[in-house]
Amino acid sequence: MVYLISVDLDPDLNRLASLEGFFALRTGRPSLPTLAEAYAAPCVTIKGDPLTFRVRKVARLLDAPEVRIAVSVTQQGLAARLWSVALGAAALYGRLPDLDPRLLRWDADGSAPDDLWLSEVRALPGDTAMIRRVVHHGHLEPLAAALRARHPVAAGLLWGNAASALAGAARELDRWARANGRPEVGDRGRALAVDLLDHPDLRDTGTLNGTAFRRRSCCLYYRIPGGGVCGDCCFARPPRRV
Template structure:
């Protein structure tokens, strides 16, 4: 299989800037830093402790694993969203190497806009899987400071993927077929396999695990939760 072709930095930067308009989870800053950032590997090594502590304190939680799960789900959304958006809408895949996170928040920044022209078919799904699941979320899972079931974390990754795909298709209806194809391909790879399925029109998704958000005071269940019937 031929290696992916590098895309010009200006093409990657333009794609990231355009998809950032789709919403906050699609935003990855590039260029000159405007805040204090640290390598995302350092944030992963302590399990995004600053975000877990902030969520725990804000909601008065006694179970830090609930906060860790919700934080990991949110971070997964911040990874999937710009990558899917750039790949489907602009035909480029941003390189997440060198990714940094704001020291006091969840925002992300890339010092350099690098990436590749998106390959076609299964090759694209496998490239995106490697960039997000293997090089990012697996490292975060290893750094979490509280025990969270691996199946739950995989389900969070799948839920975030489905949510990102839905957001792209809703914002750019002409991309619907392409984003469904990519998301379905990703759900058939590695740790995403068996985590959930698309069950109807509009990219409606049902996961096979629960992110535990219902344990947050006044939290309730998410639309794709396997516990929806038990916790209306």
């Protein structure tokens, strides 16, 4: 059980933005598709299919020899954004902005923090159950389903990515907390991450020790030209290709 403080969310989420990087979340109503539209299958908006656009862009930028590598990197990046926003808000405020996919607009051509825009700030409890409902069930499940409907990629790889992204968010939050004299923020983030990883989809994806995570799967990044293994990879060195 994680006990949190409870502080009202500021309308522009400026305190959350102070964490910078993947934790920041813009507010407003830009002319962008929502994540609910992006998860729809098939998804065709005025700008085409945002998920397909993103995967193709990642594949091009990485010179990925297989589309599943770009799918993996795309999914892990979005998972990291969503976990970071939720974990950061819960640890800072004890409250969570409603991240309903219909409220979150996504620029598939953008990067953090300009990729996600929240059209309306609604406060929710910042506990484990709500974060799991909002991020795990509200985003990661439909995101995985949408990607697997479009591309050949293993479900286990995507859940390994999700767990890695969650552990990474907790680690970065802990680093910020130590650097800014707010150890209680890091403590809350770590405790929430432990609880969130205790879910059947994530429980067997790896091992968390403090803020260090060792996963049991690989995101495939090593397969791009010049790519190596990530810090939490199951491999100590890139596997030899046959």
